[in-house]
Amino acid sequence: GAVVSQHPSRVICKSGTSVKIECRSLDFQATTMFWYRQFPKQSLMLMATSNEGSKATYEQGVEKDKFLINHASLTLSTLTVASAHPEDSSFYICSASRTEGVKNIQYFGAGTRLSVL
Amino acid sequence: AQTVTQSQPEMSVQEAETVTLSCTYDTSESDYYLFWYKQPPSRQMILVIRQEAYKQQNATENRFSVNFQKAAKSFSLKISDSQLGDAAMYFCACGEYGNKLVFGAGTILRVKS
Numbered sequence: 001g002a003v004v005s006q007h008p009s010r011v012i013c014k015s016g017t018s019v020k021i022e023c024r025s026l027d028f029q030a031t032t033m034f035w036y037r038q039f040p041k042q043s044l045m046l047m048a049t050s051n052e053g054s055k056a057t058y059e060q061g062v063e064k065d066k067f068l069i070n071h072a073s074l075t076l077s078t079l080t081v082a083s084a085h086p087e088d089s090s091f092y093i094c095s096a097s098r099t100e101g102v103k104n105i106q107y108f109g110a111g112t113r114l115s116v117l
Numbered sequence: 118a119q120t121v122t123q124s125q126p127e128m129s130v131q132e133a134e135t136v137t138l139s140c141t142y143d144t145s146e147s148d149y150y151l152f153w154y155k156q157p158p159s160r161q162m163i164l165v166i167r168q169e170a171y172k173q174q175n176a177t178e179n180r181f182s183v184n185f186q187k188a189a190k191s192f193s194l195k196i197s198d199s200q201l202g203d204a205a206m207y208f209c210a211c212g213e214y215g216n217k218l219v220f221g222a223g224t225i226l227r228v229k230s
Contacts, residue, residue, distance in 0.1 A: 034217060043208060043220045044162075091160060095218075103150070103169070106218060108162035 003027050004096045006109025013084060014117055021079045021112045023094030029074035030096035034106065035067070038091045047092075050077045084116045119144040119211050123221035130199045131229050137184075138194045138224050140209030150212050151185065151192045156223075157205040165207070168192065196226075204228045 003026040011019050023033055031052050036044040048069050049057040056069035066088075068080040077096075081088050091113050095106040120143045130136035142151065153165040168176045168185050175183050180200075184193045196203055206225050212218040 038160075041223075043222050044218075046217050046219075049217055093160075093162065095162075104216075105164070105167070106212075107164070108154075110159070110161045 002098055002105075002107040004094065004107045004109040006094050006112055008112060009110060010113045010115075012115045012117065015085050016083055017116075019081045019084050019114060021081075021092055021094070021114075023077045023079070023096065023109050025075045025096040025098070025107075028096070028098045030077075030098060031074060032097040032104070033071060033077040034095045034097070035069060035077075035079050036093045036095070038093060038111075040091075044093060047079075081114065084114070086116045089114055089116045119146070119149075119219040121209050121211050121219050121221035123209055123224050125224045126222070127225045127227070129227045129229060130196070132199055132201060134199055135195060135197045136199055136226065138196075138207055138209075138226065140192045140194070140221055142190050142192060142209070142211045142221075144190075144211055146213050148213065151183075152210040152212070152218065153181070153183070153192075153194045154208045154210060154220075155203075155205045156208065162208075166194065199228050201228050201230060 005024045007022045033050040035047045038044050047062045050069045050071040052071045058064045071077040093111040094109045097104045122141045149170045151168045155163045166178045166181050180197045182195045206223045208223050209221040210218040
């Protein structure tokens with residue numbers, strides 16, 4: 001159990017294109033999902049917390065108009081990189097929080113590598 | 118704010134030997150979790166082990182165990198009988214219940230055959 005699917009795994013696009021990344025919890029409901037960004041050989045940096053049915057909470061320094069998050073259902077959150085530019089090239093990872101007893105544990109998707117030309 | 122520090126950028130271990138990865142953290146929360154995640158070359162984040170801060174007993178998962186020193190805010194990971202498949206980047210993370218995780222910078226573990 002606790003499978004999180006992230007799609008697509010790889011995107012190559014031209015500058016100015018908008019890119020949508022999907023994160024799905026396949027076998028559990030996730031009221032909270034998280035979006036991270038990871039540069040090569042670096043740690044994961046939280047971008048935003050996505051709550052079903054409400055607006056996402058963005059971390060300081062993350063442009064909400066650039067990184068649009070929609071958490072439309074208990075199993076799906078999407079991240080749209082609006083008008084992507086080469087500096088947006090990175091590895092994006094989502095996670096979904098599953099309740100296990102009184103605890104909430106994050107399970108991660110496989111990530112999406114975005115390359116903007 | 119929470120901070121997590123991994124002071125070892127890279128570690129090496131001989132196959133079948135034991136290695137310990139270090140992690141220190143700081144948090145103002147009284148209830149929190151600590152985690153070790155593994156990220157192999159595929160970049161899929163895999164949960165290795167977790168520890169609830171209120172539990173004194175150190176967590177173990179097969180060959181993986183932790184040394185949790187709450188007063189010292191230390192949370193090291195011990196890998197016994199290291200295998201080639203253990204080679205990966207390991208991240209220590211601290212988080213509140215159901216809330217965001219703060220990750221350390223990571224430690225690259227190389228396993229020599």
